[in-house]
Amino acid sequence: MSMYFNEYDVGSFFDEMFLPDGTPRDSAKPLFERLRSLSDGELMRYQAAAEKALLHMGITFRVYSDQQGIEKIFPFDIIPRIVNASDWVRIETGLKQRIEALNLFLNDIYGEKKILKDKVIPEHVILSAKTYRPVCEGIKPARGIWCHITGTDLVRGEDGTIYVLEDNLRTPSGVSYVLENRRVMKNTFPRVFSNLGVRSVSDYPGKLLDTLQHLAPDHITSPEVVVLTPGIFNSAYFEHSFLAQQMGVELVEGRDLTVFDGHVHMRTTHGFKRVDVIYRRIDDDFIDPEAFREDSVLGVPGLIEVYREGRVALANAPGTGIADDKVVYAYVEKMIRYYLDQDAILPNVPTYLCWEDKEREHVLANLDKLVVKAANESGGYGMLIGPHADDETRNEFADKIRENPRNYIAQPTLSLSRVPVITDGRLEGRHVDLRPYILYGKDIYVLPGGLTRVALKKGSLVVNSSQGGGSKDTWVIAEDGPS
Amino acid sequence: MLSRSAESIYWMSRYVERAENIARFINVNMGMFLENQADSAGQWEPLVQVTGDYEHFSQRYEASTMEHVVEFLTFDRAYPNSIINCVELARENARTIRESISSEMWEYLNRLYLKVMDQAREGTASVLTGSTFFTEVRLAGNLFTGITDNTLSHNEAWHFSRLGRMIERADKSSRMLDVKYFILLPSVDDVGSPYDELQWSALLHSASAYEMYRKKYGRITPHNVVNFLVLDHDFPRAMLYCVTKAEESLHDITGTPLGSYANEPEQRLGQLRSELAFSSAETIMHGGMHEFIDDFQGKMNRVDEAVYHAFFGLRAIPRSGGA
Numbered sequence: 001m002s003m004y005f006n007e008y009d010v011g012s013f014f015d016e017m018f019l020p021d022g023t024p025r026d027s028a029k030p031l032f033e034r035l036r037s038l039s040d041g042e043l044m045r046y047q048a049a050a051e052k053a054l055l056h057m058g059i060t061f062r063v064y065s066d067q068q069g070i071e072k073i074f075p076f077d078i079i080p081r082i083v084n085a086s087d088w089v090r091i092e093t094g095l096k097q098r099i100e101a102l103n104l105f106l107n108d109i110y111g112e113k114k115i116l117k118d119k120v121i122p123e124h125v126i127l128s129a130k131t132y133r134p135v136c137e138g139i140k141p142a143r144g145i146w147c148h149i150t151g152t153d154l155v156r157g158e159d160g161t162i163y164v165l166e167d168n169l170r171t172p173s174g175v176s177y178v179l180e181n182r183r184v185m186k187n188t189f190p191r192v193f194s195n196l197g198v199r200s201v202s203d204y205p206g207k208l209l210d211t212l213q214h215l216a217p218d219h220i221t222s223p224e225v226v227v228l229t230p231g232i233f234n235s236a237y238f239e240h241s242f243l244a245q246q247m248g249v250e251l252v253e254g255r256d257l258t259v260f261d262g263h264v265h266m267r268t269t270h271g272f273k274r275v276d277v278i279y280r281r282i283d284d285d286f287i288d289p290e291a292f293r294e295d296s297v298l299g300v301p302g303l304i305e306v307y308r309e310g311r312v313a314l315a316n317a318p319g320t321g322i323a324d325d326k327v328v329y330a331y332v333e334k335m336i337r338y339y340l341d342q343d344a345i346l347p348n349v350p351t352y353l354c355w356e357d358k359e360r361e362h363v364l365a366n367l368d369k370l371v372v373k374a375a376n377e378s379g380g381y382g383m384l385i386g387p388h389a390d391d392e393t394r395n396e397f398a399d400k401i402r403e404n405p406r407n408y409i410a411q412p413t414l415s416l417s418r419v420p421v422i423t424d425g426r427l428e429g430r431h432v433d434l435r436p437y438i439l440y441g442k443d444i445y446v447l448p449g450g451l452t453r454v455a456l457k458k459g460s461l462v463v464n465s466s467q468g469g470g471s472k473d474t475w476v477i478a479e480d481g482p483s
Numbered sequence: 484m485l486s487r488s489a490e491s492i493y494w495m496s497r498y499v500e501r502a503e504n505i506a507r508f509i510n511v512n513m514g515m516f517l518e519n520q521a522d523s524a525g526q527w528e529p530l531v532q533v534t535g536d537y538e539h540f541s542q543r544y545e546a547s548t549m550e551h552v553v554e555f556l557t558f559d560r561a562y563p564n565s566i567i568n569c570v571e572l573a574r575e576n577a578r579t580i581r582e583s584i585s586s587e588m589w590e591y592l593n594r595l596y597l598k599v600m601d602q603a604r605e606g607t608a609s610v611l612t613g614s615t616f617f618t619e620v621r622l623a624g625n626l627f628t629g630i631t632d633n634t635l636s637h638n639e640a641w642h643f644s645r646l647g648r649m650i651e652r653a654d655k656s657s658r659m660l661d662v663k664y665f666i667l668l669p670s671v672d673d674v675g676s677p678y679d680e681l682q683w684s685a686l687l688h689s690a691s692a693y694e695m696y697r698k699k700y701g702r703i704t705p706h707n708v709v710n711f712l713v714l715d716h717d718f719p720r721a722m723l724y725c726v727t728k729a730e731e732s733l734h735d736i737t738g739t740p741l742g743s744y745a746n747e748p749e750q751r752l753g754q755l756r757s758e759l760a761f762s763s764a765e766t767i768m769h770g771g772m773h774e775f776i777d778d779f780q781g782k783m784n785r786v787d788e789a790v791y792h793a794f795f796g797l798r799a800i801p802r803s804g805g806a
Binding site: 242 | 484485486487488489575578579580581582583586589590593594597600639643736794795
């Protein structure tokens, strides 16, 4: 019987598995009982087996410590993170609502711009955003859908409230880890699943293919769908290749595609073949040197012109990055009210906009309490965590904010919820977020699961894999038991 | 399929085949070394000659000792065709086409790579005595082929894989024959001696051909060894067999009926196959083994170039006619 759990300290945080008094939450009870019935050695063996499986599956990156590179896996912890059924219902309906509103916003902002005319969002906020793409004005994407694939970051605060932290409407990654983490768990730790009613995530590739095929014109009965990757050196290359494989479509690079006769074609062993739908995992900036950055060698010259003519569909549509701007993010609750006439089901984290004088003054006076973020950075970069930073860094950020207030927002430092992880032969609490994946095809679908990212460093609030984060399998429970 | 994917799968197979061949040569030679300690240096040099990269070797190593030759062929990062580099390149190619091949193929190749990397960290000394490393790499080539046969549909991707494997194998079989033959024939004194027999058996072992040869011909004679390793229809490492299977795959890819051609690689491979098919050991030995093999390798290289131009190097069409 495992002794680990006896020593586990919930601390003053919201713990996803335990109540403040250290007893397991109802949704986690069966899992807790099962884990506790294992010996400490068994738990460690399962952890080691899972790591080995990931290594063999080649879900790795290379570290050069000597002449020979060493393959390392992305850290993975075998204790699942549980989301109970009632939380999930709230998350699912909240995300559907949010994605619907964001899509309406994108249609509007590159079309009539009613939301600006009605002064719900100040015009300068949109037009000054780096990710606003004038090239996309007037474009009508297939079926009126802009954000086909979204990976929204959710966090839970001390009081248990679930907030939306970021929307990620460009090329969100991580869903391959959701599927592979689950596969590894099933292979190495099968007995932990039984009778818990964990919802399956395995139909994601099928749903993704449906979503993409939905974008082809009606008269094309078997559309040619491809995944476009920047190539093998991209950190998400594994995912690009994984998704193409699971959908059974070609994985192409820019150099495999060429534009002529008004269509996009790929180079095959039997000559050129027309492409109808592109799930592109290349940023707007690099996708077409004729429309965006001239120096891009990753993209396909002339692609945007074909797209504008409606002869190829792109997912996600170019231009969606405007909704990822952290200043625009602050207006999403207003968008939901404006377009849907509803209250937001999932709240934003309260956000101070530095371009507003009053709010900026507040931010500058409270840098030691706030998290400051650059409007267009991602991956945990360009960020100040006030309480954890020294004076020098805070002053640096203060200067940056004064210099370019439009580029910064600030939020209270949330005390993110925690989960137990195995570390150094014991269990300790670590902070997590949750990234569910949403597909917008015939209707809006939320995959019942998601990527739980864990900040593995003790006390750290940064969960990004580029900054030492790991992941966990995420279990959405089908039905809450009687409590 | 995508030209780029076809090229990667072709090279993935070639590199696995290349690694397996090197491992087999070393493995067989180690076995011989055990019984013939006296002539050790002379036994290792031919291995480097088989690769066609002797110059590369002699620039960087003083003598053809077992340690040096094994180091060079197995773990030398500066030598492009060392086992470690072949396995890494096979894996890198596989990585770019993970979506086209089966997960089983990828995972197996990845494990092989991890294994070779681990062994490299332990150093060359760890594989010189009492190690199963070369046996494992030999086996790996066969396992990978088996996994490919059983998990990948025998579609275009599979045929490109077999095309690469057969072209590589034909080349390696011919090189091995060339070098061994060169060493074996001049030593007139040894003809008929136990040592001579041992050398010829080693040649057959180097092609995993010993048992099958015995079944077919019994006694070992140079004439029949040539018959078997060059002109056999049924033995999987015989040059004619390799060329025939390569041609079959090529025609499966294009849909051109066998016996005719629609592009350059089909023409070249067809010519080469019929040359072999209608040749004989006498003709080959009479004209000079080395000349014959030199010619064969030149022709194989041109097949490889023709395959590149026909399938992988599709040039962009200028966009002038665009809408």
